[in-house]
Amino acid sequence: MLVKPVAMGASVAATVERDLRLDLFRGVALWLIFLDHIPSNVLNWFTIRNYGFSDATEIFIFISGYTAAFVYGRAMRERGVVIASARVLRRAWQIYVAHIFLFTIFMAEIAYVAATFDNPLYAEEMNILDFLKQPDVTIFQALLLKFKPVNMDVLPLYIVLLLLFPPMLWLLLRQPAFALAGSAFVYVLAWNFDWNLPAFPNGVWFFNPFAWQLLFVFGAWCALGGAQRLTGVLRSPYVLGLAIAYLLFAFLITLTWYIEPLQRFVPQWLSDWMYPIDKTNLDVLRFAHFLALAAVTVRFIPRDWPGLKSPFLQPAIRCGQHSLEIFCLGVFLAFAGQFIISEWSGGPLVQTLISFTGILIMIATAYLISWYKRIEGRSPTSRVKAPDADLAGGGA
Secondary structure (H helix, E strand, O other): OOOOHHHHHHHHHOOOOOOHHHHHHHHHHHHHHHHHOOOOOHHHHHOHHHOOOOOHHHHHHHHHHHHHHHHHHHHHHHHOHHHHHHHHHHHHHHHHHHHHHHHHHHHHHHHHHHHHOOOOHHHHHOOOHHHHHOHHHHHHHHHOOOOOOOOOOHHHHHHHHHHOHHHHHHHHHHOHHHHHHHHHHHHHHHHHHOOOOEOOOOOEOOOOHHHHHHHHHHHHHHHHHHHHHOHHHHOOHHHHHHHHHHHHHHHHHHHHHHOHHHHHHOOHHHHHHHOOOOOOOOOHHHHHHHHHHHHHHHHHOOOOOHHHHOOOOHHHHHHHHOHHHHHHHHHHHHHHHHHHHHHOOOOHHHHHHHHHHHHHHHHHHHHHHHHHHHHHHHOOOOOOOOOOHHHOOOOO
């Protein structure tokens, strides 16, 4: 049965007020991604990937789906399918341009460092040897999103998800359960038939869009009324207990990855069933781990949590509000940090200093962008954005 216009409007209206938790956790996810992108970094041990099956990528993609539906769902409801779809595609184009711009700077950074310090290992580690051997072909493949250096896989995934989002958004506004079931069906088909997009010079995409779309669509489904439908489930003490138990199970399993004697406590049948825990295809164990984290987080950090107004959390919130710019900056800073640690044999103190310096630069950049947008908003000739438009990184 189609959703009546009034009901559809009510479900969207339920999320009109800005949810600062989205900005907070997306900002934290950006910091964690930056830290994880620096190899041999002592602060990597403080990121969530070492204590469970999922990592910051799941947080980023889920929130991206949530915020995209929040902004463009309202636009589709108020302005129609054509205008909302055009705005989604415009945002995909903006991210594509940002990706190519980042690609150009990133290639220049790596090539300069490799040549200046006569260390070809940088080019090999960052997967740009093909670029140095045949730049003309490689650049063309990069424009097609088939060639991606190390650490530059997230934006192409987001671009593809946005390109396919308009028809899914239309369906989510009318038949949300059917849309979510269809997304899950595509996920199952991708696993069973090995669907993925080809990469250059060989292989497939590191983040399989046919699999990761499930998390993106689930985020959108939650934004358009799904979160309200799950309220009773999330408040259940049994669900909370199950989520905590699963997080504990995942933590104990990950301990065996780093403490070899503990591996003997994992039954062989369990190892055979679990491994490999595939990140490329968003393994079910990773998806379930994210759901458990989300359930616990929502339970203990409600929308009106006073801590969201704390000045100590504002840096992360500001970074989350400007996620595209901060993500691109983080990729650039991560390689710079890797270079410094490798060339000067940086120990734990140097690694910590580099990590905190990078995060401080990201925070300062986010505040600078906020200041600039605020100044532009005060200009009589400027076009002021609709409230919360930057949740999805683009105008609503």
